[in-house]
Structure formats: structure tokens, C-alpha cells
Amino acid sequence: MADILIIGDDLTGSNGAATGLARRGLRAVTLRVGEAHAQITAQREHYDAVVVTTDSRHASAAEAARRTAASVRAGWPASLVSSRCDSTLRGHVGAQAQAVIDSVRSLTDREVIGLCMPAFPTADRQTVAGLQLMGGVRLEHTELAHDVRTPMTTSSVSAALSQDSTLTCAEIDLETVTAGGAALEERIARLLDGAGSSATAPDVLIGDAFTDAHLHEIARAALAVRPHALWVGVDPGPGTWALAEQMGLADPTGRPGTRSVPPLLAVSGSATELTRTQLAHLTSARDVSVVRPVFTPGTRRIDVTATSRDIIRDIRTGAAPIVLLATVLEVADLFDLNEAEADAIPAALGAVTAAVLADATVGGLYTTGGDVTAEVLDGLGGVGIEVHDEVVPLATAGTLVGGPHAGLPIVTKGGLVGDTGTAGVCLDALADLAADRTTATAPRTPTTEPAKDLP
Secondary structure (H helix, E strand, O other): OOOEEEEEOOHHHHHHHHHHHHHOOOOEEEEOOOOOOHHHHHHOOOOOEEEEEOOOOOOOHHHHHHHHHHHHHHHOOOOEEEEEOOOOOOOOHHHHHHHHHHHHHHHOOOOEEEEEOOOEHHHOEEEEOOEEEEOOEEHHHOHHHHOOOOOOOOOEHHHHHHOOOOOOEEEEOHHHHHHOHHHHHHHHHHHHOOOOOOOOOOOEEEEOEOOHHHHHHHHHHHHHHOOOOEEEEEEOOHHHHHHHHHOOOOOOOOOOOOOOOOOEEEEEOOOOHHHHHHHHHHHHHOOEEEEOOOEOOOOOOEOHHHHHHHHHHHHHOOOOOEEEEEOOOOHHHOOOOOHHHHHHHHHHHHHHHHHHHHHOOOOEEEEEOHHHHHHHHHHOOOOEEEEEEEEEOOEEEEEEEOOOOOOOEEEEEOOOOOOOOHHHHHHHHHHHHHHHHHHOOOOOOOOOOOOOOOO
16 A cells, blocks of 8 residues: 655656655556546555656646646545655646645645655755755756746746645745754744744745755654644655655665666657767767657658668667667757647657567667657556666656556656766666566566546
């Protein structure tokens, strides 16, 4: 029975949240089940932690809230519930957090308090004076300000929580966090008591943090002040991990080593500069067969049949231990796409992957880009990923859950995750999983029927 329930808005981030729990000794799964909420209830019986992605980052705030609330109800009860938010505050942070908090309040008589700790120290995300920083820089001063779908205009955590919600917030400043101990507990108690006035207690406390130790101290103090409350995490993962450890639900564990086994299929649909750098480093340092997508003549749409045929050829002939399908390898590959053309690329990559696996055998899959990972999962008829380990922060290693390829090793990461060598590190981790699979005596994941797509 699951002790921990996390609701996220995209697959990459949800995987990242689950990896931290898997590393702490919990059997964790990420689920992408659309409207088939009974799948969430069913999977609770098999795992310690269930992480559900609603795929609502690009939906309306109202739709995000609806999907989130339905997922909470399906996953209840749980000792710890969290609203997984992106470490760069993209998506409907406030609408989703309120949906989680309101849903939990409707399901329990206990006091329910949100604890937002959006820092992700090992991924270079910090929270200072209530502002979210990426590498010490405000979000609106990074490339996120130019994101086509969700351009960032503010770094204020409270502003993100207040948008599309009625949540009230109070901040725990870094000075108090670093003081720790009784000073931190007193600050939390004052805030929850309405700061000694007639003011209503806030729905959510926002904690500044630079390090994982700060997150643990905030979690410890919060539980000490309100030990009988149900604290709802609002964070990208580390805050919830800290709460889980402080509640005695999880303990840190180590990573396994890696071995090398071919063939591995890598699928990249990310166009970020970081991804291009990672792939350039990978292709120069490793034996990689690069397959470029074939486009339908006169269009910018991928020809699924022709592209999959090229990949199958390279896999069957043993062209290289790693076969890489990449839409963008250099600046010259960047196109000015309209929204429909941009949306079609991840869907096509998912279809290509499904066509390849229907006709060829691979040791595992590596995907980069959240939309691409989601479409690949859909194409393969999977409902989620059983998380085994964290490769680097926000890069997840696991196996597919559901569908004809259940148990297939997969490593996923976001387009803005890692450094120059991260693609190679991820593929080493994938090779390790592939090697483990060949000696496994039983499947690790229960098989389920694939869910219908979200409307």
C-alpha cells in the first residue's frame, strides 16, 4: 500500500520526483493513465510511492486542477501527499497546489498545511527571499523568458502559487532557516497562528533554501510544530524527499554501478543548447550511429515509416552500440515552427519508436525532452515507469510499466538537465539496467492495460 502520493504535471518531472524516493529504499512508480483513474488505485497495492503525471502543463489552469483533484482522490489515502511543481515554476503551480490541498482537506479531518520548498540544490536551483533562482539567476533573466509556451516573467514563488488560485502564503526567510532549531520552529508557529494577530493562518508556507540540509531542517521543524497535521509538499522533489525522511517513510540508499550492453536506442527531440552540446559530446566520445529524421517532402513533418526503416536497419546490422535519433544536433537544424508543427514532432518520435520496437530488439531506451518521453510512452502502450534510480538530478532510470514492452529499461531526462557529459552518463545507466534485465528471473513490474489518451 502506497504511503506517498505525488501529483505532477509532466512525465520528466514526475520521474525525477520518483527517483529520489527509489534511492531512499522505496518501491516507486510513475503513472500516466489519462482518465483511467482506477489504474492509480490499482497500482497503490504494488508500490510504496505512487507518482502520477496529469500531463497538464500545457492545459488550462481549470483542466489542470480537475485532473489533479481526480488523481488525488484515486490515490488516497496516503501519509504524505505532494503537488510536484517544476523547479523553474513553469506550469500551473498555484492551480495544481490548490487542487491537491483542497482535495486532501475534503478527504481528511486533520489540519492540512502546504509546505512549498521549491529549491533543488543539486540541480542548481535555489530559493532566496521568496525568489526562485536557476544558477543564482532570476528565472526571467534566463532562456526561460523566451520559452514559446510558458515564458517566465517572474521568479516570485508566492506569485506563482497565487496565480489561478486563492491560496494564501507566508514566507520563511533564509536567515531563519539557517538559524534553525528553536528559532525556525518559533517562526513557523507564529506564521501558522496568524503571526499573533487576527489574520487567518496561511494555506502554504514557502521556505527559502540553498542546500538539502536547509530543506531537511524546514521539514523537521514543520513536523515538530504541527506533528498531527497532514503536510502537503509543493516542490520539484527534494522537499518531499526531506519530508518523507523526517516522517520515517524513507531512508537514503546508494546507486548501483553500470555496465555496457548494446544495442540501445536514444531518442532526442529537445532543441535546447544544452542538449545539442550533450549530443555533440556523446557522438564524439562514443561509438554512435546517428539517424536523422526523414521529412515528408515539402513539409516539416517527420515521415514515420522512412525514419523508422533507417533506425531498424542500423539496429539489425549492428552499426553501433548506440543508435541515436535526433531532431536537432546543431544550430542549422533549428526551424521556425508554428505550434502545430512543434506539437507534431514529439508525436512523430513516439510513433517512430513504436514502429522500431515492433520490428527490432533493443536493450533499452534513452529519451530526452519531456514531451518526447510522454509520446514514446504512449506509442509503446505503457502507463508509467517503475523508477529504479536517479542518474543525475531530474534524470530517471527505470522500466516501462504496462503494454507489450513492459519491463523494458528506460532512462529519461529533460532538455535542460545536466552538463556536457550527462547523455553518456545516462546511457551508461541504461546499459546497466539492460544488463540486469538479461539476468532477471522475474519481471519487476505488474502488467496493466494501456490507458486511453487524455482528452
